[in-house]
Structures are given as C-alpha cells and as structure tokens.
Amino acid sequence: MARPHIEPYVELDAPFKKFDLNGFKGSHYKVLSLDTDTGACTLKVRFDGGFKRKAGMSYSDMEFFVLNGGVKVGNEVWGEGHYAFVPAGQHLGAMSVPKGAEALVMFNDSEPSFVESDRNHQLALTESFNSFNAYNDAPWGPGNLVSPSVATGVGIKILHYDVLTQAITFLYYMSPEFQQNNISYHDCAEESYHIWGASWMMQFGDLPTGGYFWRPPYIDHGAFKCKLGCIAVGRTDSKLHNYFHFNPWANPDENKMRAAAHLYRQRPQLYEWAASDGHNHPHGPPDFEHQHYHDDAQVRHLHNHAPVGVKEGTQKAPKKKSRR
Amino acid sequence: MAQRVQDKKPKRNKTAQAWMDENVAEQKIRHRAIVKEMEELEPKRKKWIRDFLKTIQTRGFNVDGDLLRKIPKAEIPKEPKRKHRVVW
Numbered sequence: 001m002a003r004p005h006i007e008p009y010v011e012l013d014a015p016f017k018k019f020d021l022n023g024f025k026g027s028h029y030k031v032l033s034l035d036t037d038t039g040a041c042t043l044k045v046r047f048d049g050g051f052k053r054k055a056g057m058s059y060s061d062m063e064f065f066v067l068n069g070g071v072k073v074g075n076e077v078w079g080e081g082h083y084a085f086v087p088a089g090q091h092l093g094a095m096s097v098p099k100g101a102e103a104l105v106m107f108n109d110s111e112p113s114f115v116e117s118d119r120n121h122q123l124a125l126t127e128s129f130n131s132f133n134a135y136n137d138a139p140w141g142p143g144n145l146v147s148p149s150v151a152t153g154v155g156i157k158i159l160h161y162d163v164l165t166q167a168i169t170f171l172y173y174m175s176p177e178f179q180q181n182n183i184s185y186h187d188c189a190e191e192s193y194h195i196w197g198a199s200w201m202m203q204f205g206d207l208p209t210g211g212y213f214w215r216p217p218y219i220d221h222g223a224f225k226c227k228l229g230c231i232a233v234g235r236t237d238s239k240l241h242n243y244f245h246f247n248p249w250a251n252p253d254e255n256k257m258r259a260a261a262h263l264y265r266q267r268p269q270l271y272e273w274a275a276s277d278g279h280n281h282p283h284g285p286p287d288f289e290h291q292h293y294h295d296d297a298q299v300r301h302l303h304n305h306a307p308v309g310v311k312e313g314t315q316k317a318p319k320k321k322s323r324r
Numbered sequence: 325m326a327q328r329v330q331d332k333k334p335k336r337n338k339t340a341q342a343w344m345d346e347n348v349a350e351q352k353i354r355h356r357a358i359v360k361e362m363e364e365l366e367p368k369r370k371k372w373i374r375d376f377l378k379t380i381q382t383r384g385f386n387v388d389g390d391l392l393r394k395i396p397k398a399e400i401p402k403e404p405k406r407k408h409r410v411v412w
C-alpha cells in the first residue's frame with residue numbers, strides 16, 4: 001500500500017475536476033488520497049443533476065457514502081447518509097441523479113474502473129454487498145469497540161467489517177467538549193472525512209468540516225479535543241489497536257518497535273515463531289479456519305502482492321516493499 | 325491460488341494511466357504543501373505539547389477509556405535534539 005500521509009487536507013476550497021474515466025463521464029471529482037502504485041483511492045465525487053450511467057461493475061471493491069443529494073441505483077434511492085459496500089464484480093443497477101449529489105467514493109484495490117454489465121462477474125464475492133442508510137438504519141454504539149479504548153464521548157456506527165483483515169468502515173461522532181489526553185497510533189492505516197464539525201489533534205491542529213486524512217500505520221495522533229461536536233466517516237485497512245503513550249516526539253520507527261515489543265512480551269510464542277519461521281510463508285501461514293485467505297484481494301493488497309495472474313511490470317503492479 | 329475479480333482486471337489503459345499520472349503528480353504537490361503548513365505550525369505545537377505534558381501531570385493521562393493516571397514528573401519525556409516531524 002502506498003498512499004502517502006495526507007493529513008490534514010481540507011478539500012472544500014479545492015476545485016472539482018472533470019471526471020473523464022469510463023463510467024464517470026459527466027461527473028466531477030477531487031482526489032483525497034491515491035495509492036501511487038495500485039491506483040486505490042478515495043475521491044469526493046460531484047454528480048450534477050441529469051447524470052446517468054448504465055448498469056455495470058468495477059474490478060475493485062468500492063465503498064460509496066452519500067454526503068448530500070440523492071442517487072438512484074437500480075431500484076434503490078441512495079439519499080444523504082447512504083452507505084454501500086460494493087465488492088469487485090458486483091453488478092450495480094443503472095445510476096441516475098435527478099437533482100445532484102456529492103459522495104465519498106472509495107476504490108480499495110485499484111484505480112476507478114467500470115464496465116457495462118447486466119450481471120455479476122462470475123467470481124464476484126456478492127455476499128459482502130451491503131447497502132443501507134447509515135443515518136437512519138444503523139444504531140449508534142459506544143466508541144469502546146477495542147481495548148484500550150477511546151474516552152467516553154465518541155460514538156460509532158459500524159458500516160463495514162472485513163472478517164479476514166478486521167478492516168472497518170464506520171461513522172463516528174465526537175461529542176462537544178470531548179477530550180482525550182493521550183497520543184495514539186495503530187498498526188493499520190486510518191482514514192477520516194469530516195462531514196460536519198471540527199476536532200483538534202496536538203500534531204495537526206484543527207480538522208474542520210471537509211477535513212480529511214489518510215494516515216499510514218504507526219504515525220502519532222492526539223491528544224484529542226472537540227469543542228462543539230463533529231461527525232465523520234472513518235476507515236481502517238486492517239485491525240485497529242490503540243497504542244497509547246505520552247511521548248510527543250516518538251517517530252513511526254520507534255512506535256513500530258514499541259508495538260513489536262508489546263508482541264514480544266504479550267504473545268511470546270507467536271513472536272518467536274514469526275521471527276524464526278516467517279520467511280517460509282511469503283503469502284502468509286496456513287489457517288485451517290480461513291483456508292483460502294491467501295486469495296483475498298485486500299489481504300494481498302496489505303502485503304503489496306500483485307494480483308494473481310498479473311506479471312510484475314506488466315500492469316504497474318505494486319512493487320513488493322514493506323509497509324511503514 | 326484461486327483468482328478473484330481483481331485478478332481479472334484488464335491492463336490499465338492509456339486514459340487510466342494518464343489519470344493516474346496526473347493525480348499522482350498533483351498529490352505530490354499537495355503532500356509538499358501539507359508538510360510546509362505543518363512545519364509552520366511548530367511554534368503553536370510547542371505550546372500544545374507543553375500544555376499536554378502539564379495536563380497529564382495534573383488531570384491525568386488517558387490510559388484506557390476514562391481511566392486516568394497522573395504521570396510523575398520523572399516520567400515526562402525530554403525533547404530529543406532531532407527535528408520534530410508530524411507528517412511522514
């Protein structure tokens with residue numbers, strides 16, 4: 001995965017650009033973050049009234065969150081707050097936008113792609129398709145999903161959860177006068193877009209409405225404050241663990257070492273095994289529960305392995321290199 | 325290994341490659357601007373860090389959720405000599 005650290009980026013003043021790729025002609029976009037190898041990206045897309053496209057599919061998993069307006073997709077109407085996870089190859093009905101809409105559109109595997117089709121691709125993992133209104137049809141839960149957890153005053157709605165990688169997409173809020181006096185980092189990349197409201201972090205200052213970040217693993221963020229409340233879309237690319245500390249000057253290498261030291265102390269057998277045997281399993285060790293996880297596109301994406309059947313160098317496939 | 329839809333993606337065409345090249349280049353510029361903006365924030369950040377180090381000694385450091393621990397002065401880290409970076 002090679003998206004650079006984009007934080008903070010406030011997109012509201014940046015101009016939209018004409019979206020001239022197949023399936024998007026007639027819409028406009030801004031790149032929030034882009035994987036320079038694979039083309040995986042998060043975009044803000046503006047569909048003007050009158051936008052239409054035929055039914056079809058993408059070669060990448062796609063996530064779609066409607067910020068405002070409404071989009072007709074097949075028989076469904078996706079209004080403000082609608083979230084959809086559309087697995088690669090999943091057929092989506094014809095799209096039309098009667099009065100205009102803006103959406104976050106995430107392509108998790110490769111650059112935006114679209115082919116007209118009236119059916120699912122035969123390899124599509126359609127069981128992961130999900131489409132619902134996140135504002136109306138999902139409950140708020142407390143923010144303490146993982147331990148150690150955030151302080152009281154954060155609420156979460158889970159929008160998507162990937163069983164293999166534990167990547168999650170979620171809606172979250174911070175309440176007015178929220179504060180959390182620690183510094184955090186994770187093993188996963190973390191992404192956020194502020195739909196409304198501002199929060200503050202000690203490294204980056206204020207993140208207002210329209211504020212965005214893509215933060216690679218092991219990068220410090222926090223302490224945290226929120227004066228008046230905010231609501232945002234968040235996402236991780238794998239399991240989120242909060243490593244809290246209070247050294248404002250720690251760098252990502254030191255943070256990663258500290259995470260490995262946790263593993264060494266808390267899961268000694270696993271650490272020893274990974275340190276001694278890891279190189280014998282370049283595509284991951286066997287897992288009797290998830291026997292075919294090696295084939296999973298996101299798992300391979302996380303390890304910078306080129307798609308199966310694509311020879312390195314023929315498709316600007318991701319170079320194999322370690323993640324930060 | 326079994327194939328997935330992602331493995332069936334045709335080679336990136338010229339239009340898509342041009343789209344990538346344009347947006348990778350623009351992202352580089354955006355990243356540079358963010359780095360600059362964040363470096364310019366350093367004087368304010370120095371004060372925020374001082375306040376933070378004070379708060380964790382008085383109100384407390386959030387160990388887990390709302391559990392607070394007051395950090396003794398002896399445990400407060402010292403600023404290293406290297407340049408402080410927040411964007412990587």
Ligand SMILES: [Fe+2]
Nearest residue numbers: 184186190221
């Ligand atoms: Fe975080």
